[in-house]
């Protein structure tokens with residue numbers, strides 16, 4: 276499994292789609308906000324929600340691996356019959372590891388994507404690891420779409436074949452031992468899978 280030195284290195288793992296050569300895009304559902312500075316700048320950071328209930332967030336600096344907790348505004352209020360009321364700060368304690376998936380995909384052809392696994396240590400306020408969790412590529416051959424998903428974190432490759440309509444599955448997903456995707460020649464990866472599965 277590929278480990279990256281920094282989150283930035285992971286985000287730059289494939290800057291361009293290996294199939295159509297367009298610039299890859301970061302899936303924005305995976306984080307709250309991206310604080311933009313020029314690429315690679317030490318202040319460039321992403322923020323993630325720490326809890327569904329609060330506005331507490333964590334910033335992860337992509338180049339330095341620094342992690343910063345930012346606890347939101349007090350949300351709980353109490354009052355009594357005297358009319359007194361006061362804000363009680365939410366005293367949530369965060370420790371342990373924040374695990375977060377981040378997907379980078381091609382918005383142009385939609386046929387290649389990869390997912391990073393980010394682990395941030397909230398006690399030490401540092402990124403603990405960034406690794407390549409999985410890669411998915413769709414290849415057209417013989418009027419069919421062949422989808423190869425290699426999941427490096429569990430050493431498995433999934434393979435499925437679709438008809439001309441994306442929803443028509445011609446062959447149910449087959450699970451294989453890990454076959455790393457050769458991005459220089461993705462068709463070669465498909466050939467290897469087809470050799471393993473001549474009956475498909």
Ligand SMILES: [Zn+2]
Nearest residue numbers: 292295381384
């Ligand atoms: Zn593409």
